[in-house]
Amino acid sequence: MPQIDLHTHSSFSDGTCTPEEVVHNALKAGVSLLALSDHDTTDGVTQAQQICQVHNLPFISAVEISTRKHDHLHFLGYGVDVNNPSFQEFLAQNRQKRRERICKIIGKLQQAGLEITEEEVFARAPHTVSRAHVADLLKAKKIVPTRQEGFRRYLVPGQVGYVRSAGVTAVEAITQIKRAGGVAVIAHPGMVSSCWNFPMWVEAGLKGIEVFYPAHTYSLKQDLLAIARKYGLFCTGGSDFHGPRAGRIARPGIYIPQDHFNRLQHIFFNK
Numbered sequence: 001m002p003q004i005d006l007h008t009h010s011s012f013s014d015g016t017c018t019p020e021e022v023v024h025n026a027l028k029a030g031v032s033l034l035a036l037s038d039h040d041t042t043d044g045v046t047q048a049q050q051i052c053q054v055h056n057l058p059f060i061s062a063v064e065i066s067t068r069k070h071d072h073l074h075f076l077g078y079g080v081d082v083n084n085p086s087f088q089e090f091l092a093q094n095r096q097k098r099r100e101r102i103c104k105i106i107g108k109l110q111q112a113g114l115e116i117t118e119e120e121v122f123a124r125a126p127h128t129v130s131r132a133h134v135a136d137l138l139k140a141k142k143i144v145p146t147r148q149e150g151f152r153r154y155l156v157p158g159q160v161g162y163v164r165s166a167g168v169t170a171v172e173a174i175t176q177i178k179r180a181g182g183v184a185v186i187a188h189p190g191m192v193s194s195c196w197n198f199p200m201w202v203e204a205g206l207k208g209i210e211v212f213y214p215a216h217t218y219s220l221k222q223d224l225l226a227i228a229r230k231y232g233l234f235c236t237g238g239s240d241f242h243g244p245r246a247g248r249i250a251r252p253g254i255y256i257p258q259d260h261f262n263r264l265q266h267i268f269f270n271k
Contacts, residue, residue, distance in 0.1 A: 002255070003031050003256075004238075005029075005253050006033070006185075006236045006238045007187060007236075009039070009242050011243075013040070016244070018044075019048035022048060023048055023052055026252045029251045031253045032058065033059075036062060039063075039098075040063065041128045042062075042063050042080065042091065058269065062077060062079075063076070063077045063182075065091075065173040065177070066167035067167040070195050071165050072188060074187040075185065075206075077173075077177035078183050079182045080180040094167065098129050102122075105134055108160060109161045112161070121137055132242075134150065135149075135154075170201060170204070171200065177205075184204075198227055206231075209224050212235065212238075213240065236260075237254045237255075239251070
């Protein structure tokens with residue numbers, strides 16, 4: 001089966017690799033179709049695209065947009081026009097909401113006695129800031145051993161530093177992707193099954209589902225494939241690669257059936 005990765009992150013959001021390193025990791029893993037989908041920014045897309053062109057690796061411009069409904073209810077926008085002014089303004093507003101959320105998180109952690117500052121966190125995030133940067137700072141200060149432990153102990157619901165997502169609505173995320181000339185795909189839907197509202201999302205313009213994802217079981221993939229057939233959605237796949245130092249997926253790439261790969265080739269490259 002072909003190996004693709006339409007869900008990767010670089011140091012322009014919460015990944016630990018530069019866009020160039022993401023591409024080289026993908027090439028090393030044998031990926032044959034790649035997208036860089038940083039959170040609420042497309043600033044790394046051009047760099048990744050240029051390197052892909054050098055190596056003849058098919059590339060799709062992308063972005064991942066967060067919503068306020070759930071910390072993990074995200075929508076991937078593929079083929080968006082990265083030079084669209086209104087879309088860039090929309091992404092900038094989202095990044096500002098992220099900064100405001102992180103400031104609240106830092107304040108809560110300070111009240112709990114942790115010695116961290118806004119300056120320390122934002123120094124780690126010159127583009128898009130996230131809870132991952134807070135967790136990384138906690139790790140650097142040896143308060144926690146890993147990024148994941150930083151989340152578990154301080155940054156998830158029920159913990160002292162948790163603040164709800166300040167993203168947009170799902171419909172707004174889908175609409176903005178459409179307006180920027182892109183196609184909207186729900187990311188890692190298995191993580192947000194309690195929030196599923198495919199009739200509303202499809203009406204808003206949802207075009208695809210990220211069916212092939214490392215945490216999705218065989219049974220879940222079958223359920224998602226059935227949903228895709230019901231609503232006429234195409235299926236994508238991604239590893240959610242954040243780099244080898246992120247403590248998650250250590251390498252990019254995920255295998256998908258040939259027929260789904262062929263459909264993606266047709267959708268994005270008219271092949």
